[in-house]
Structure formats: structure tokens, C-alpha cells
Amino acid sequence: VRRVPVALYQDSEFWVKIGGAQEKVVRISIIGLGLIGGSLGLALRSALQDCIVTGWDRTHESGVQAQARGAVDEVAPSLAEAVRPAELVVIATPVMAVRPILEMIAPHLKEGAIITDVASTKTHVLEWAQAVLPSTVSFVGGHPMAGSERHGIEHARADLFRDAVYCLTPLAGAATDALETLESLVVAIGARPQRIDAMTHDAYVAAVSHLPFVVSAALVHQAANAPAWPEMQQLAATGFRDLTRLASGDPSMHMDICLTNSAAIAAQLHELARFLDEFAEHLQDTEFLARFFELSREQREQWLHNRQSR
Amino acid sequence: VRRVPVALYQDSEFWVKIGGAQEKVVRISIIGLGLIGGSLGLALRSALQDCIVTGWDRTHESGVQAQARGAVDEVAPSLAEAVRPAELVVIATPVMAVRPILEMIAPHLKEGAIITDVASTKTHVLEWAQAVLPSTVSFVGGHPMAGSERHGIEHARADLFRDAVYCLTPLAGAATDALETLESLVVAIGARPQRIDAMTHDAYVAAVSHLPFVVSAALVHQAANAPAWPEMQQLAATGFRDLTRLASGDPSMHMDICLTNSAAIAAQLHELARFLDEFAEHLQDTEFLARFFELSREQREQWLHNRQSR
Numbered sequence: 001v002r003r004v005p006v007a008l009y010q011d012s013e014f015w016v017k018i019g020g021a022q023e024k025v026v027r028i029s030i031i032g033l034g035l036i037g038g039s040l041g042l043a044l045r046s047a048l049q050d051c052i053v054t055g056w057d058r059t060h061e062s063g064v065q066a067q068a069r070g071a072v073d074e075v076a077p078s079l080a081e082a083v084r085p086a087e088l089v090v091i092a093t094p095v096m097a098v099r100p101i102l103e104m105i106a107p108h109l110k111e112g113a114i115i116t117d118v119a120s121t122k123t124h125v126l127e128w129a130q131a132v133l134p135s136t137v138s139f140v141g142g143h144p145m146a147g148s149e150r151h152g153i154e155h156a157r158a159d160l161f162r163d164a165v166y167c168l169t170p171l172a173g174a175a176t177d178a179l180e181t182l183e184s185l186v187v188a189i190g191a192r193p194q195r196i197d198a199m200t201h202d203a204y205v206a207a208v209s210h211l212p213f214v215v216s217a218a219l220v221h222q223a224a225n226a227p228a229w230p231e232m233q234q235l236a237a238t239g240f241r242d243l244t245r246l247a248s249g250d251p252s253m254h255m256d257i258c259l260t261n262s263a264a265i266a267a268q269l270h271e272l273a274r275f276l277d278e279f280a281e282h283l284q285d286t287e288f289l290a291r292f293f294e295l296s297r298e299q300r301e302q303w304l305h306n307r308q309s310r
Numbered sequence: 311v312r313r314v315p316v317a318l319y320q321d322s323e324f325w326v327k328i329g330g331a332q333e334k335v336v337r338i339s340i341i342g343l344g345l346i347g348g349s350l351g352l353a354l355r356s357a358l359q360d361c362i363v364t365g366w367d368r369t370h371e372s373g374v375q376a377q378a379r380g381a382v383d384e385v386a387p388s389l390a391e392a393v394r395p396a397e398l399v400v401i402a403t404p405v406m407a408v409r410p411i412l413e414m415i416a417p418h419l420k421e422g423a424i425i426t427d428v429a430s431t432k433t434h435v436l437e438w439a440q441a442v443l444p445s446t447v448s449f450v451g452g453h454p455m456a457g458s459e460r461h462g463i464e465h466a467r468a469d470l471f472r473d474a475v476y477c478l479t480p481l482a483g484a485a486t487d488a489l490e491t492l493e494s495l496v497v498a499i500g501a502r503p504q505r506i507d508a509m510t511h512d513a514y515v516a517a518v519s520h521l522p523f524v525v526s527a528a529l530v531h532q533a534a535n536a537p538a539w540p541e542m543q544q545l546a547a548t549g550f551r552d553l554t555r556l557a558s559g560d561p562s563m564h565m566d567i568c569l570t571n572s573a574a575i576a577a578q579l580h581e582l583a584r585f586l587d588e589f590a591e592h593l594q595d596t597e598f599l600a601r602f603f604e605l606s607r608e609q610r611e612q613w614l615h616n617r618q619s620r
Contacts, residue, residue: 145547164547204541208549209549212550215529218589221605221606222521223517224609232514235455235475235477235504235514237456237519239556242553243526243555243556248611251604255600259599265593269586269587269589270586272529272586273582273584275531276580277579279528280580283576289568293527295531296531297559300530303534303543306543307543
């Protein structure tokens with residue numbers, strides 16, 4: 001049992017805010033102990049005192065590993081038992097598992113509990129939470145803009161969220177306290193909370209995150225399915241390696257993201273396809289090429305600069 | 311003056327092979343002292359003895375820096391003087407500068423000299439060499455598959471070519487000796503020589519190198535020109551950073567590559583555009599998505615594996 005470092009929060013009665021519980025020990029439950037769930041466990045346990053982190057994973061082995069690595073205090077024998085005493089429940093599963101998890105935990109949630117997730121898309125998640133959860137709990141969607149092409153509890157680390165933007169999308173009707181509490185926790189683990197509505201979130205990440213991983217896999221697909229690939233691959237160097245890094249990410253996560261953000265991703269794909277076709281008509285156009293490559297470089301450098309100085 | 315470490319080469323009379331010169335000192339001239347020219351200078355000077363590396367650059371400052379960093383023994387006051395005594399001339403400029411350089415040096419080349427370049431495309435370079443150079447010299451195109459988005463002599467390093475594939479494309483009529491000599495030098499600087507014809511080279515690099523950098527810049531272009539970019543950029547994270555890394559490369563190098571490999575790049579761009587449009591129709595197709603992301607990951611992992619074990 002660790003003490004809540006009260007100074008971290010505006011409210012010295014932090015544990016009272018979480019679920020209005022009278023006890024002094026905050027119980028946090030993490031469902032899904034992969035890279036993100038495990039890292040959240042490590043980060044929360046190192047940032048907070050007076051809390052007990054309970055974990056649950058569909059595979060026994062991940063639970064054992066998470067406990068051995070110190071990502072959770074204990075592993076619950078069932079979903080129901082994992083969430084029953086929890087003031088805060090974090091669903092850290094692939095997005096397509098969120099709805100069945102919500103359905104399974106809904107009858108067992110404590111009154112006043114805060115429920116959040118970490119999925120890469122938010123519109124469907126909020127719809128499911130609206131449809132499934134009782135009105136006695138507060139749902140605030142979450143999406144930490146951090147990750148890795150490596151997944152699994154073995155790659156979890158407490159500093160995964162350091163300086164990362166952490167999107168928070170409260171469901172209409174969530175208690176204001178619930179959002180503020182999550183913001184405090186996000187700050188406590190070193191990340192930067194950002195309130196955003198689900199549709200806007202999904203449109204933005206389609207451009208800066210989902211389009212890149214589809215393109216990354218498409219570059220591998222196109223090269224590796226060329227008849228000359230056995231010889232051609234000898235010439236692939238660091239540029240190819242970096243541009244295709246995201247193609248080594250978790251296929252089921254990428255699939256889930258496509259399934260739950262289809263419209264926004266389709267719009268991005270068609271826009272890029274149109275641009276590439278148009279670009280192919282300008283490959284002898286010195287002025288166009290110079291302007292394009294110079295501007296793109298400037299825009300990227302400006303983004304890197306903004307990112308470092310924020 | 312450094313001695314040629316004779317054991318590095320099959321032929322103990324290495325310096326006689328280079329240009330059939332009778333003197334014991336080999337003179338190498340590097341035209342263009344940027345990242346590649348400077349790194350070649352550092353690598354050759356550390357690998358070879360009994361050679362003098364002379365540099366030339368259109369900017370005085372790069373010459374001064376190259377000499378200060380030990381990338382060249384001396385800086386020539388003119389192109390003519392740089393190449394006149396040289397048994398080996400390396401043109402390490404952007405590809406569009408290769409033709410004017412060839413024209414300027416042609417009248418001053420020593421009989422039997424070997425001329426090579428390091429440009430990213432080879433078809434046009436070989437055409438220019440054929441049109442411009444006297445038949446008394448041998449031209450063998452070169453392309454080290456190494457580089458960085460950082461350019462300039464200040465980023466040059468002797469180990470830039472370590473384990474990199476180094477393509478060699480001899481012009482019809484080049485002396486066999488010339489190709490073998492360059493192969494020895496490529497091995498001496500730690501790279502892996504690969505003979506390939508110019509058309510094949512250009513088609514391969516269009517897929518594994520040129521398409522990636524165009525796509526990288528296009529991803530920046532599409533995101534940064536979206537009306538919501540000022541807010542959206544907050545959500546761009548490591549995936550966006552890595553996929554757009556090549557957009558920070560030298561704009562003029564990218565432009566030159568597009569201008570000299572238009573047909574192969576256009577084919578790659580149209581193929582990718584078609585695929586992205588088609589992919590957008592499958593964003594609700596679980597089976598298609600699972601197969602695609604799993605296969606792309608496998609193909610990339612296989613490539614990484616082949617690359618590490620070669």
C-alpha cells in the first residue's frame with residue numbers, strides 16, 4: 001500500500017474524489033496487461049502512494065509477468081473481482097476488445113467509479129460506453145500518444161508516457177470530477193493531458209498516426225511482392241528500414257484501428273493517393289519539386305521544433 | 311603520404327593497376343566534399359597508405375573544413391588541377407552536377423584514369439559519361455547505399471559505409487581492371503561491392519529508396535497543409551516522426567533524383583496510389599486487414615533478418 005502524494009493534486013482529498021470512496025486506499029484496476037497496461041501499472045505505482053493496483057489479463061502468463069515486474073500489486077482471478085472494489089478501472093486492451101470488456105464488467109462496477117480506456121480510436125469506444133455502462137459510473141476515454149512497435153508486458157516501462165500528449169475524451173454525463181481526477185493522474189505519470197472530443201481526435205490521428213502505419217505496411221507490401229524482391233532487397237537500406245518500422249507493429253492493433261476509424265482513414269488514403277498520382281506528373285518539374293521538398297522539410301523541422309520546446 | 315596496405319588487394323601491384331601509373335603513390339581526387347565525399351575521404355585515408363587524396367568543392371569553406379577534418383590531404387585550387395594528376399577521380403556531387411563536372415574535367419584527365427561517382431541514380435550518369443569522357447579513361451558508376459538525412463562535411467564519418475551495399479555499374483568499354491580496382495577499394499572501406507546494370511539499379515532504388523522519400527515528404531505535406539494542423543500536430547508522435555524522417559533530407563538531392571529517375575519513380579507512385587485507393591475499400595474487411603498486416607510484418611522481419619545475417 002502506497003500513500004497518495006497529496007501535493008500532486010489540487011485537492012488534498014484526492015482519494016475521496018475517486019469514486020467518493022471513504023477509505024484511504026485507492027484501488028485501481030488495469031484490464032489488459034500488455035505494453036500500455038503494464039507501463040501504466042509501473043507508472044502509476046511509482047507515482048502514487050496509498051493505492052493498490054489490481055491487474056487482469058486474458059492470459060495467465062501476462063498476469064504473472066506483470067506482477068513479477070511490479071506493474072501490478074495483485075492479479076485478480078476474474079474480471080468481476082478485478083473491477084468490483086476499484087475506484088478507477090483502466091481498460092488497456094485492443095480497441096475491439098473494449099466493448100465485450102465493458103459488457104462483462106458493467107454489472108460489477110462500484111457506484112461512482114471512473115472507467116477509462118487507452119484505445120487508439122475514440123468514437124466507437126464512447127458509443128459503446130454510452131450503450132453499456134450504468135449511469136452510476138463515469139466514463140472518460142483516454143489515448144496516450146505513446147507506444148512502440150514492440151508490444152507485450154516484457155517491453156513495459158514506467159517512463160513510456162513521459163512528455164507524451166494524453167488525450168482525454170469524457171462521455172457526455174461523466175462527472176467533472178472524473179475528468180479532473182484523470183488529468184491529475186496523467187500529470188502524475190509525466191504526460192500532458194489534452195481534452196478533445198472523440199470525432200476530432202479520430203480525424204487527427206487518422207492523419208498523423210493511422211495513415212503513416214498503413215503507408216508503412218504498404219511500402220513493404222509493394223516492395224516485397226515485386227518479382228525482383230530477392231535481388232532488390234539487397235539495396236534496401238536505412239531509409240527503407242525507418243519508413244517501414246510501423247509495419248512491424250501489432251497486426252491486430254492495426255486491424256482494430258482500421259475497423260473503428262474507417263471513414264477518417266479512407267479519406268486520408270484517398271487524399272494521399274490523389275497526391276501521389278499528381279506528384280508523378282511533376283517529376284520533371286524543377287520548380288515544383290524544389291518547392292515541395294523544401295516546404296516539406298521546413299514544415300517537419302517546424303513541427304520538431306514546436307514539439308521539443310513545448 | 312600513406313603506403314598502400316598491399317595485403318588488402320589480390321594484386322600486390324595495386325598502384326600499377328590504378329591508371330597504370332609507374333609511381334608508387336596513388337593520387338585520388340574527390341570532387342564535392344559533402345557528407346558522402348567527405349566520408350569517402352576519411353574512409354579511404356584511413357584504409358589506404360601510399361595515397362594522396364586531393365579534394366575540390368565549389369565552396370571554399372567545405373574544402374577548408376574537409377582538410378581540417380582530415381578528409382583530404384590537400385584542396386586543389388581548380389577542378390583541372392584536382393583531376394590532372396589523379397589515377398582515381400570520385401565525383402561526389404548531387405546527380406545534376408555530374409554532367410557539368412564531367413564536361414569540365416574531361417580535357418584534363420590522365421590517360422588510364424578511373425572515374426566514378428556516388429549519385430543515387432545511374433542511367434543518366436552512364437549516358438553522360440559515355441557522351442562526355444574520352445575513351446582513354448574508364449568510367450564505373452558507383453552508389454553506396456548509405457547516407458543520412460544530415461548532409462555536409464560536418465557530418466562525414468569514416469565508418470559511414472561499413473557493411474553497406476555499394477553498387478558498381480561499369481560503363482560499356484570500361485577496363486575490367488577498373489571495376490576490380492573499385493571493388494577492392496569498396497572492400498577496403500568496409501562496404502560490400504555489388505555489380506548491377508544501371509537500369510536495374512534505378513528500378514530497384516525507385517522502390518526501396520525513392521518512393522519512401524517521396525511518401526515521407528507527402529505525409530508531411532498532407533498533414534501540415536490540413537486546416538487543423540495547428541491543433542493536430544500536438545497528437546503527432548514517434549510514428550509520425552519516423553515516417554517523416556526522410557522529408558528532412560536534402561531537397562536538392564531529392565529533386566535531382568526525381569529528375570533523373572522519373573519513369574521508375576512514376577511507376578512506383580502510381581502503383582502505391584492504386585493500392586491505397588483499393589485498401590480504403592477494405593477498411594471493414596477483417597480477413598483482408600489481418601492478412602495484410604500480418605504478411606507485411608513477416609516480410610519486413612524477414613528482410614531485417616536477411617540484412618543482419620548477410
